Amino acid sequence: MPENPQDERDLSALGRALHALRIEHGLSAGELAARSHTTLERVHEIEAGEHDPSYDLLLALAQAIGVKPVALVNRAEELRSEDETEGR
Numbered sequence: 440m441p442e443n444p445q446d447e448r449d450l451s452a453l454g455r456a457l458h459a460l461r462i463e464h465g466l467s468a469g470e471l472a473a474r475s476h477t478t479l480e481r482v483h484e485i486e487a488g489e490h491d492p493s494y495d496l497l498l499a500l501a502q503a504i505g506v507k508p509v510a511l512v513n514r515a516e517e518l519r520s521e522d523e524t525e526g527r
Contacts, residue, residue: 448522449515451488456514457500458486464504474503 461471468486472479477496484490485500492500501508 446491447488449519450491452519452522453492453511453515454486454488455518456511457482457504460504460506460511460514461486464506466504471500471503475499 461468466474468482469479472482475482475496476499481490481492481496482500485492497511498508501511504511
């Protein structure tokens with residue numbers, strides 16, 4: 440877990456974005472893990488904002504969901520902006 444609160448908020452938004460896109464595309468966490476060649480535990484950690492994925496893993500996750508990496512990052516940015524607006 441990052442020590443910087445800003446980083447924590449960014450990871451939380453990324454995790455929520457990953458979760459939302461995974462659900463929208465009808466994938467279980469296990470399916471996402473298998474398709475992206477990572478572990479179920481790692482997917483859960485990322486979705487919980489507890490793990491900062493490498494660039495390669497971020498690309499693999501987006502590809503496994505069937506979206507461009509920019510879609511995942513944009514969703515995270517939208518959620519992050521909503522958090523700021525709501526004072527989180």
